[in-house]
Amino acid sequence: MGNAARTRENAPEAEWAPPSWDEVVREHSARVYRLAYRLTGNQHDAEDLTQEVFVRVFRSLSNYTPGTFEGWLHRITTNLFLDMARRRQRIRFEGLADDAAERLQGREPTPAQAFDDTNFDADVQAALDALAPEYRAAVVLCDIEGLSYEEISATLGVKLGTVRSRIHRGRAQLRAALEHRAPTRRRPGTRNEYQAAEARQAVGGGEAVGGGEAAAPAGGLRAAGGAMPQPDGV
Numbered sequence: 001m002g003n004a005a006r007t008r009e010n011a012p013e014a015e016w017a018p019p020s021w022d023e024v025v026r027e028h029s030a031r032v033y034r035l036a037y038r039l040t041g042n043q044h045d046a047e048d049l050t051q052e053v054f055v056r057v058f059r060s061l062s063n064y065t066p067g068t069f070e071g072w073l074h075r076i077t078t079n080l081f082l083d084m085a086r087r088r089q090r091i092r093f094e095g096l097a098d099d100a101a102e103r104l105q106g107r108e109p110t111p112a113q114a115f116d117d118t119n120f121d122a123d124v125q126a127a128l129d130a131l132a133p134e135y136r137a138a139v140v141l142c143d144i145e146g147l148s149y150e151e152i153s154a155t156l157g158v159k160l161g162t163v164r165s166r167i168h169r170g171r172a173q174l175r176a177a178l179e180h181r182a183p184t185r186r187r188p189g190t191r192n193e194y195q196a197a198e199a200r201q202a203v204g205g206g207e208a209v210g211g212g213e214a215a216a217p218a219g220g221l222r223a224a225g226g227a228m229p230q231p232d233g234v
Contacts, residue, residue, distance in 0.1 A: 018061040025054060031070065032077055038140040039081040041129040049084065053077050074145065075155045078137050085133035127177035135170035142167050 019027075032053050037046035053076050064072065128136055141147045141155060152163045 018064060021054075021058055024057060024061075028070070028073055029054070032073055035074065035077050035140065035145060036081070038128065038144050039078070039133075039137060040084075041125055045084075049077065049081055052080055056080065071151065071155065074141065074147065074151075078141065078155055079157075082133055082137060123178060123181060124174075127174050130177060131170050131173055135166050135173070138163055138166035139170040139174065143171075 029050065033046060033050045036049040036053070037043070040046045040049055053073065056076050057073070060076075128140065131139065137156065138152060141152045142149070147155065149160055149163050149167075152167075153160045156163065
């Protein structure tokens, strides 16, 4: 969190004043875009989602209760993504003719440009894209963003048991999708051993895919290029 936002949150509630649009975008745009990309799986949707998040933030700042600003952004970003995913799924199924079942496809492959922008493993992103939106959100928040189960429960507005179930099932599906990256025979000190370790660490780092609490991986996605457009009235 930036110094400006932290100072505001530590000040008495009566003295708290919402940050400016420029401050919010400057301090949080990279984090929001990173989460948006992990959730949507492509640059175009990530940029659209990021813009929608900051429009929502701008409209809601006056009603924000000082607390964990990043947690508030996580909640807005994830909820907007889930709304978008449900809306698109409904439109896709309702809009197809009876003879167009063969047109039902999953998410389009991640564009090369998006891969260059994020420097994120294509296999892992494809595996994330294949998850149901609810599972994907839980896994991304835990294994990539580093949130605890309790924080994810608050962000998604679901019970702790539901969070654990979604993460467990999401990780199981990721393991199955990435199984081709783990050689069946591994000898200590060989290249196969290192490739297997890379596959285990592909999502979230360490044992994050297999189970247990996860930490966010080193590095991260680069923010979307260019300045963030401002909503009307800023």
